[in-house]
Every structure is written in C-alpha cells, then in structure tokens.
Amino acid sequence: MAPLPPARTGDDSTADLTGVIRARRRQLWRPRLIGLGIVAALIALAPVAWFSPLLALQKVTVTGGELVDHDKVSSFVLDSERGTPLPQVRPGTVEESVLEEFPKAAEAAVHYSGPRTLKIEITDRTPVLAIDGSAGYRLYDAHAVDLGVVDKAPKNLTVLGGSGGEPDRETVAAVVRFMGSLRPELRKQLTTIEAKDPMSLQGRLDTGKHQATVVFGDASDPSLKVRTAAQLAAAGRTEIDVSVPSVPVTN
Known part of the structure; x- marks a missing residue:
C-alpha cells in the first residue's frame, strides 16, 4: 500500500493562497501596464508626428x-x-x-x-432661377449667388425671360427672392417667370393637369400667391392675378 502524502500544514496553505493572490494581481495589472505603455508611446510620438x-x-x-x-x-x-x-x-x-x-x-x-x-x-449650390440671355442661361441660387452660364437651362428650373435682355440687379434680386422662398414642389410648377421691374412679376403656372398665366406683382408672399394661383388653375382659371392674394382676380 502506497504511503499517503504528508498532510498540509497551516503555513503551506497560507503560502499557496498568497501565491494565487499574487498571480491574480499580475493578471489584472498586466493589461493595464500594457495600456499605459501604449499611451506613453503615443504621447512620446505625438510631437514627432506634429512636426514630422x-x-x-x-x-x-x-x-x-x-x-x-x-x-x-x-x-x-x-x-x-x-x-x-x-x-x-x-x-x-x-x-x-x-x-x-x-x-x-x-x-x-x-x-x-x-x-x-x-x-x-x-x-x-442649388440654382432656383435661370435668366435667358444672349450668351446662354445664367443661373442663380436662393441667395442670388451667380452660378455661371450654361447653354441649356436645367430641367424643371424656372426661366426668367421677357425682360428685354439682361435685367437690372434689383429685378434679379426680387425674382430670386420670390423663387428662393418657394418650396421645391411649388417652384417646379412655375415654368417661366417675367419681370420688367421688381414690382411686376408674372409667370406661367403648370400644375401637370392645368396651366395658367399668373400676375404676381411684387415679390411678397410668394408661397401664398403660388398656392392660391394653383388652386384657381385647378378650378379651370387660365388668367389669374394674385398680386393681392387675399383678393385674387381671374378670367
């Protein structure tokens, strides 16, 4: 019969427990030390990268x-x-x-x-208006920024014409302000717009099913004027004056 192993003494058990605690501490601290080393390396390399x-x-x-x-x-x-x-x-x-x-x-x-x-x-920038001129179509965005000249006006972009050549800056600003205030779905319904001066805007409205010639007057209340004109066009009106949108005039 094989001899039994010697019984563990209290000192041996304490030594084993201490070893386990130390091993666990090393396991906990090892990744932390590695992380601190990486951070220290990055801090050391940062000035080199900054000027390298x-x-x-x-x-x-x-x-x-x-x-x-x-x-x-x-x-x-x-x-x-x-x-x-x-x-x-x-x-x-x-x-x-x-x-x-x-x-x-x-x-x-x-x-x-x-x-x-x-x-x-x-x-x-998104153009909201094309001006028909001798050199082509000059595009403007909602802030009246000149986006240059193109040979052909982009599809679904309202064209300013009938002003006897290049309009003055005040007229352009009024038309751009009017067009820039419209939501895209309303803006697309205006196929053309004309203006001899800032107080006489008029255009051609096309809702897809109905068309009408519309007098807008000045550049105030653009959304209200276009919505009112579209409702009247849907009712069969082909000539509409919404220069005073609360009191529209139709034929």
Whole structure:
C-alpha cells in the first residue's frame, strides 16, 4: 500500500493562497501596464508626428459638385498648405477658405485621407432661377449667388425671360427672392417667370393637369400667391392675378 502524502500544514496553505493572490494581481495589472505603455508611446510620438516632414501634405483629392473646378480647388489648397504636417492642417479652416474662394460651392467637407492626403467633398449650390440671355442661361441660387452660364437651362428650373435682355440687379434680386422662398414642389410648377421691374412679376403656372398665366406683382408672399394661383388653375382659371392674394382676380 502506497504511503499517503504528508498532510498540509497551516503555513503551506497560507503560502499557496498568497501565491494565487499574487498571480491574480499580475493578471489584472498586466493589461493595464500594457495600456499605459501604449499611451506613453503615443504621447512620446505625438510631437514627432506634429512636426514630422514624413506627414507633410502632398496631395488634395476633390470629389462631388459640377459647378466648381476640382483641379482649381486642389491647387488652391496646396498653394497654402503644401508641406504642412497633416496633424497641423485644420479641416475647418480649409473648408472656410475653400467656400470663400469658390462661392459656387455650398459645402466643402474636408477629411484626412492617408498620411499625406486631404479629401474634399464639394456640394454645389442649388440654382432656383435661370435668366435667358444672349450668351446662354445664367443661373442663380436662393441667395442670388451667380452660378455661371450654361447653354441649356436645367430641367424643371424656372426661366426668367421677357425682360428685354439682361435685367437690372434689383429685378434679379426680387425674382430670386420670390423663387428662393418657394418650396421645391411649388417652384417646379412655375415654368417661366417675367419681370420688367421688381414690382411686376408674372409667370406661367403648370400644375401637370392645368396651366395658367399668373400676375404676381411684387415679390411678397410668394408661397401664398403660388398656392392660391394653383388652386384657381385647378378650378379651370387660365388668367389669374394674385398680386393681392387675399383678393385674387381671374378670367
């Protein structure tokens, strides 16, 4: 019969328990120490990255939009930021400068894209009016920003015509203010608009089922005037005067 192992003494049990506690403490502290080491390494490397020429901006890619020349945006940003370590390039500052230099852009979202590259996503301003002129159709957005000239007016965009050539700035501002205040679904119903001066706006209304010639007068209360005219057109009226929308006149 094999001899029995010696019985554990109180000192042996205490020693084993102490060892287990120490092992558990090491298991708990090991990941914490590793994490602290990583943080310390990053803190040490941060100043190097902040000033390092290895992270100097060398490329700007531009996407989105059609009214702004992508190459010009890229060159503009590189002219001011080329060679700057990427951590020192502030996207918000770049965005502000791009929007100031290229007013046809409504937004310019700037992102880091690699160790030496910025990516800029352009969103165009939305035209609300096209003015028929000798060189083509000049587009304006709701803030009267000139978006340039195109050969053909965009589909579903209201065209200003019948003003005897290029209208004066006050007339353009009045028409843009009128169009810019309309919701898109109302704006699309106006196929053309005319204005000899800021007080004599009139246009052609097309609801899809009904059409009417409408006198709007000045640029006040645009939504109310167009809604009133659309209701009257739906009732079969083809000539409508809503210059005083509370008292419309029809034929």
